[in-house]
Amino acid sequence: MTDKHAKINVLISHPARIICVALPKCASSTLVEVFLRLAGFDPQPRRIRHMALELTRSGDLERAGTEFHQTDTAGATALLARYGEYHSFTVVREPAARLYSAYFNKLNRYTKAHRPFLYTLGKLTQILRGPKHWDRVETGNRVVQRFLSFPDFVTAMEQVGPSMDAHYAVQAELLNLPANRFDRVLDLRAMGQDLVPMLRDFGVDEDALARIATMPQANKRAAPPSAQAWRTPDIDARLRTLYAADYAAFDFPHWKQT
Structure with a gap:
């Protein structure tokens, strides 16, 4: 499901049984890259979402057991309910x-x-x-x-x-808290050290983790002063x-x- 006006990315890995709600300005490009790499793809900088959309349209992403949705809060809530037995996580940022x-x-x-x-x-x-x-x-x-x-x-x-x-927007509202519940909520400042251990806890195998362990930062835009x-x-x-x-x-x- 894609919507050019939507701003919440929902990523689902069926082999790993993980669903992620990725908010704008909270490492969403990096999270899209993580799921593409877990699915066996090698996205290029500045083309990460473009690649995810192309793979979705071609059906290649689905055949790799992964879904990429661009949606809104209601759409994310519906997907979390549909895959309620999966591990769920999101990343938030100090407002x-x-x-x-x-x-x-x-x-x-x-x-x-x-x-x-x-x-x-x-x-x-x-x-x-x-x-x-x-x-x-x-x-x-x-x-x-x-x-x-x-x-x-x-x-x-x-x-x-x-x-x-x-x-x-207020992140708690985008995530529809407290109605939606997440197994983990990572702070963006600690995501670099917490993401891989969390995925390991969720049962992602070491070969898959190796594909993201040395992943470059997805969004290389100049940092603000x-x-x-x-x-x-x-x-x-x-x-x-x-x-x-x-x-x-x-x-x-x-x-x-x-």
């Missing part, structure tokens, strides 16, 4: 860091809906910088940030609500209010639903 990351490569989603002049400015910048920048929204966003600071963006989220886009300059007590307090449900649900850096 302030997640929104700050979105400010660098997903700011255009807000400007397109609410600040059309700034959105146009960003797109024109991408065009004028040449073909290498046409699919790099960060190029345009860097220019837009001169006119829309991160504190301004936080104010905007307070006004329009983070649910306007899945990249900004240090948060030191913006993470003031005032911004922290406002984000804790805006994302109160996430801070209540997840005890960072480690959390497990009981």
Whole structure:
């Protein structure tokens, strides 16, 4: 099942009996690559989701015992119920860091809906910088940030609500907690050390684990600058209010639903 407007990826490995709900801005590209590699494929950087879609359309992914769905919260909930006997997991991210990351490569989603002049400015910048920048929204966003600071963006989220886009949305709501339950919830900051041991606990064999043990980082976009300059007590307090449900649900850096 695919939907170009959907923003939640659901990955299912039938041989391993594992289902993963991958949220935007929470290593979703990496998780797609993990499941492709577990299925025996070798995805290339910047073409990971494209490959997953192609393999889904051709039927090759299904023949390898794996499913890739692009869906919404209702669709993810239905799949979790359908495979309720499988091991389930997801990855979450500290909300302030997640929104700050979105400010660098997903700011255009807000400007397109609410600040059309700034959105146009960003797109024109991408065009004028040449073909290498046409699919790099960060190029345009860097220019837009001169006119829309991160504190301004936080104010905007307070006004329009983070649910306007899945990249900004409350993770607990995207995951439909507490109605949906997961065997494991990994913190993004610890995923590098926790993912393989978790899959081993789920029964994934060592040959399959070897295919992902040395996997490169899937999303090599430039990391945003240090948060030191913006993470003031005032911004922290406002984000804790805006994302109160996430801070209540997840005890960072480690959390497990009981």
